[in-house]
């Protein structure tokens with residue numbers, strides 16, 4: 106079975122083909138980072154217009170490179186949410202319409218479930234059940250995963266997501282977008298202990314997160330210092346990264362303990378952070394994560410999630426649906442789950 110995946114939920118046009126037994130056979134990602142750079146964040150209308158121009162040519166290019174035709178596809182998966190509505194609409198309408206014309210199933214994929222499922226391609230594979238930490242630009246959540254489609258949210262961010270905190274703090278430090286990789290890059294020349302920031306909500310019971318105060322703490326520090334030297338900027342970046350990593354580590358340890366589990370799966374853009382990946386090795390248990398290129402948004406995760414869902418049950422109905430907000434707990438359980 107061959108499934109085409111289309112990701113257009115934010116600022117990446119991601120196209121990939123997943124084939125049973127072969128894995129990802131073709132893939133393309135076009136990043137709009139330069140388009141949005143001058144605005145310091147993603148402008149939904151611009152994102153949408155760019156997806157319109159890129160999606161179909163990228164699908165054709167990916168098929169050509171695999172020596173495949175549209176008629177070789179058995180299903181088309183598209184990101185249905187959560188994400189930016191004008192951007193989601195492009196992949197959803199194109200994917201659903203193509204599937205209809207080809208008389209093959211379309212699969213409306215939940216973006217965060219796709220981030221999670223692609224981590225299951227890790228080698229060795231994590232066995233179910235496990236706890237997952239999903240950390241992206243829009244979401245931070247701890248989820249108990251019993252089976253594909255059976256998710257229980259154990260805790261989530263009450264305000265900014267972890268990736269959002271990286272992006273906003275990078276802006277404060279005069280760094281580029283997306284902020285996570287920029288902060289991680291300059292933090293490598295920082296000295297630990299020069300600055301220190303709070304580990305929000307770790308002294309209270311529970312598994313929720315709150316990162317907006319952390320950004321304000323950095324802002325207060327930056328204001329107090331005035332013009333920053335490169336070394337000060339690096340020291341602040343490292344202290345900030347350390348605070349986020351420490352907070353995520355403490356909550357993951359707590360979640361594993363409270364669920365009586367020993368397996369943790371990390372997924373989403375922030376799971377690309379090397380400091381976070383190293384720190385999680387200290388957990389009493391096994392940690393699994395996708396390869397670096399599969400952590401941030403891509404078409405492969407949508408193709409794979411669509412493939413897994415299609416193997417378990419039928420595709421979605423003929424309605425073109427997008428959901429800007431969509432709880433992972435409300436995904437329809439996969440048929441065989």
Ligand code: KG4
Pocket residue numbers: 115240241242243244267268269271272283284285286289373374375376377378379400401402
């Ligand atoms: O999953 P993703 O590609 O898109 C969303 O679904 O939001 O995540 C993007 C987020 C951005 O906030 C970006 O700054 C962050 O992931 N990110 C990182 C790193 N790479 C990407 N954060 C920290 N360290 C990184 N190496």
Ligand code: ZN
Pocket residue numbers: 216220241242373374401402
């Ligand atoms: Zn994402």
